[in-house]
Amino acid sequence: MAEAARAHVPIVRLEGAGKTFGNGTRALAGLTLDVRAGEFLTLLGPSGCGKSTALRLIASLTEPTEGRVAWREPPRPGAIGFVFQEPTLMPWATVAGNVALPLRLRGTQADDVSARVTRALARVGLADFAASYPRELSGGMKMRVSIARALVTDPEILLMDEPFAALDEITRFRLNNDLMAVAAALRMTVVFVTHSVFESVFLSNRVVVMTPRPGRLFAELPIDTPFPRDERFRTSPEYAAQCRRVSDTLSQAMEAKP
Amino acid sequence: MSGKRLLRLLLPLATLILGGVAWDLVVRLNHIPPYVLPGPGLVLQTLISDWGVLWDSLLVTLVTTFQGLLLALVGGVGLAVLFSLSRPVEYAFYPYAVILQVTPIVAIAPILLIYLPQHVAVLACAWIVAFFPVLANTTLGLNSVDRNLHDLFRMCGASRAQVLFRLKLPAALPYMLEGLKIAGGLSLIGAVVAEIAAGSAGAGSGLAYRIAESGYRLNIPRMFAALLLLSVAGIVIFFALSALTHLMLRRWHESAVERES
Numbered sequence: 001m002a003e004a005a006r007a008h009v010p011i012v013r014l015e016g017a018g019k020t021f022g023n024g025t026r027a028l029a030g031l032t033l034d035v036r037a038g039e040f041l042t043l044l045g046p047s048g049c050g051k052s053t054a055l056r057l058i059a060s061l062t063e064p065t066e067g068r069v070a071w072r073e074p075p076r077p078g079a080i081g082f083v084f085q086e087p088t089l090m091p092w093a094t095v096a097g098n099v100a101l102p103l104r105l106r107g108t109q110a111d112d113v114s115a116r117v118t119r120a121l122a123r124v125g126l127a128d129f130a131a132s133y134p135r136e137l138s139g140g141m142k143m144r145v146s147i148a149r150a151l152v153t154d155p156e157i158l159l160m161d162e163p164f165a166a167l168d169e170i171t172r173f174r175l176n177n178d179l180m181a182v183a184a185a186l187r188m189t190v191v192f193v194t195h196s197v198f199e200s201v202f203l204s205n206r207v208v209v210m211t212p213r214p215g216r217l218f219a220e221l222p223i224d225t226p227f228p229r230d231e232r233f234r235t236s237p238e239y240a241a242q243c244r245r246v247s248d249t250l251s252q253a254m255e256a257k258p
Numbered sequence: 259m260s261g262k263r264l265l266r267l268l269l270p271l272a273t274l275i276l277g278g279v280a281w282d283l284v285v286r287l288n289h290i291p292p293y294v295l296p297g298p299g300l301v302l303q304t305l306i307s308d309w310g311v312l313w314d315s316l317l318v319t320l321v322t323t324f325q326g327l328l329l330a331l332v333g334g335v336g337l338a339v340l341f342s343l344s345r346p347v348e349y350a351f352y353p354y355a356v357i358l359q360v361t362p363i364v365a366i367a368p369i370l371l372i373y374l375p376q377h378v379a380v381l382a383c384a385w386i387v388a389f390f391p392v393l394a395n396t397t398l399g400l401n402s403v404d405r406n407l408h409d410l411f412r413m414c415g416a417s418r419a420q421v422l423f424r425l426k427l428p429a430a431l432p433y434m435l436e437g438l439k440i441a442g443g444l445s446l447i448g449a450v451v452a453e454i455a456a457g458s459a460g461a462g463s464g465l466a467y468r469i470a471e472s473g474y475r476l477n478i479p480r481m482f483a484a485l486l487l488l489s490v491a492g493i494v495i496f497f498a499l500s501a502l503t504h505l506m507l508r509r510w511h512e513s514a515v516e517r518e519s
Contacts, residue, residue: 061409082413088406091510092428105414105424133510 010034011157011189012058012075016067018214019053027053029214030067035157035191040183042192042200042207044246046254050215051193055082055159058191077106078153083160087142089134089149095121096130099149120148123182140171147179157189164199176202177231184227197250201242202234209249211256218253221246296479301486304479312468312480316487319449319464322377323495326384326445331438333385334392342400342426343418359390363448367455376456380464383452388445395437399430432511435503442495450488465491 016030028050035041035058043051056062057069059082089098096117103113121127124144134142143163150158164172180203183190194200200207207221223242225233233239278298284290285297292300305312337355341348363383370379403426411421453466465484472480507513 059413061413077415080413082410084406084410086406088404088410090407090425090428092431093510101410101424102414105411105416105420135510135512 011037011072013070013072014054014057014067015070017054017057017064017069018066019050019057019062020065026214028057029216031210031215031217032067033208033217035189037156037189038187039205040180040190040192040203042194042204043210044194044197044200044207044250045210045215045218046212047195048213049210050213051210052085052161054215055161055191055193058157059159075156078102079156081150081153081155081158083143083146083150083158083163085162085165087134087139087146089142089145091134093133094130095126095132095134095137095145098134098145099152101149102153116152117148120152121145123151123185124148125178138171140167140175143167143175144178147182151182151186154186155188157191158183160190160192162193162195165194165196172199173231173234179203180227180229197243197247201239201246202229207246209246209253211253218256219249221249293476293478296482300479301482305483305486308480308483312465312484312487315463315465315468315484316491319446319453319466319488320491322380322384322449322453322464323442323446323491325381326388326448327438327442329381329385330388330392330441330445334389334437334441335396335434337389337393338396338400338430339422339427341397343422355390355393358386363387363451364455367452370452371456380449380452380456383455384445384448387448387451388441391440391444392434392437395433395440396430399433400426402433403429432503432507432513435499435506439496439499439503442499443492446488446492446495 012035014031014033016032017028018026018030019028020026027048031050031054033054043054045051053062057064059080060069061082090101093101096114099117099120100113103116108116117130118127121130124147126141126144126148129137129141129145134145137145146163164175167175176199179190182188190203192200192203201223204223207223208217209219209221210216211218225238225242282297282299285295296304337351341352363386366386367379367383370382373379374382407425407429408421411425416424449464450466453464454470457464457467457470465488468484469481469488472478472484
């Protein structure tokens with residue numbers, strides 16, 4: 001029950017947050033959203049609905065042009081992990097060098113760095129690839145490196161921007177399973193952006209469906225199936241029913257008047 | 259695969275031999291005297307007999323070329339970094355870098371020779387033609403950093419120096435090396451042009467000066483021998499810089515990776 005209590009403390013809150021870019025494009029319009037500690041929250045919506053912008057607002061990579069982003073307490077350095085759509089690795093650095101980057105940029109002690117890097121790589125199942133270069137890895141492995149890099153600072157909140165969109169289905173399923181296991185083990189708060197209904201239902205406690213541009217919150221759907229969820233969940237009638245519910249909501253959101 | 263590679267090696271060699279034979283035949287059959295056009299045999303013979311003089315001159319030219327190249331590397335990369343750090347500096351100076359590049363070096367050399375000591379003037383010419391490709395390519399490299407990686411650096415609280423040394427310069431390295439490859443040949447050209455210009459003023463001992471001097475003395479075989487040596491020097495510089503590029507990039511950059519299959 002402690003889990004349930006924890007899940008109701010918002011760690012960060014978007015309060016009517018909106019973003020209009022310099023060229024006049026209004027990507028996000030007044031999004032109000034609580035991110036609760038320990039939950040796996042998915043933002044689901046069509047391309048261009050501002051879900052990536054919402055993520056960038058939380059990461060302070062961009063400033064809101066309306067509303068604000070309110071933290072429960074100011075995030076410590078390294079409290080936010082970010083995983084991009086592409087692996088976004090430095091090709092000139094080894095896997096270990098890439099994962100160590102967030103620590104090195106903050107001047108962490110060298111022996112501490114290597115211990116943390118080893119741990120982060122073990123978590124994503126790449127312990128044997130520390131000395132490899134990114135070009136020697138498959139797309140799925142590169143994405144694992146990218147996740148290890150986000151985990152290396154022990155973040156409280158992990159922001160993921162369609163991280164598996166470019167991967168084949170088999171790889172994506174495996175990464176989904178592994179990500180869920182890691183998030184559960186670390187009791188991490190995850191905000192996950194995707195346009196895949198199936199992915200959102202499989203991974204989340206809560207799915208937030210957004211309208212097309214300018215993005216607004218259309219509906220919040222809790223996914224009550226308890227964790228851990230495994231491969232069998234993917235073929236269960238319960239999963240199918242949840243997917244239909246989310247999919248129907250998404251269709252309604254697509255037709256919603258801005 | 260190896261047959262194809264062999265062909266790529268043998269065909270240019272065949273062309274060379276064919277050209278040499280044709281040259282030799284033209285000279286022999288038409289009884290052209292060596293002070294008009296020496297045959298390839300005589301050129302090679304001169305290369306060997308005059309080796310002492312030519313080798314010393316080659317060293318002079320090569321030293322100038324490498325000094326010019328080194329200055330081009332330092333100056334080109336330095337300017338590119340400066341431009342990337344400050345837009346106003348870029349706007350103020352980039353046009354003049356372009357003007358320096360598009361003004362023919364043959365026209366600049368005599369003017370430089372008036373005001374600078376000769377070896378400095380020669381070096382300046384080598385630098386002027388060689389630095390621009392390094393500058394332009396490095397600038398391109400510094401500007402083509404992955405935006406998301408840059409965002410990641412920002413999120414991690416990276417300083418400007420960290421962004422420069424850990425992100426921008428490594429990302430620009432392949433471009434910089436490509437610029438250096440072009441600059442190597444250009445530096446040689448700059449040195450040769452300046453030596454010719456200086457030689458006509460009556461001083462100098464580089465290989466280009468030997469060509470000019472041999473021309474005045476109607477020692478045509480030596481002219482050809484010196485020219486041959488200059489070409490070989492240019493080729494060696496190009497391959498040396500290509501090898502350097504390969505060595506520095508082979509672990510991570512796609513351009514240096516041998517394609518399997």
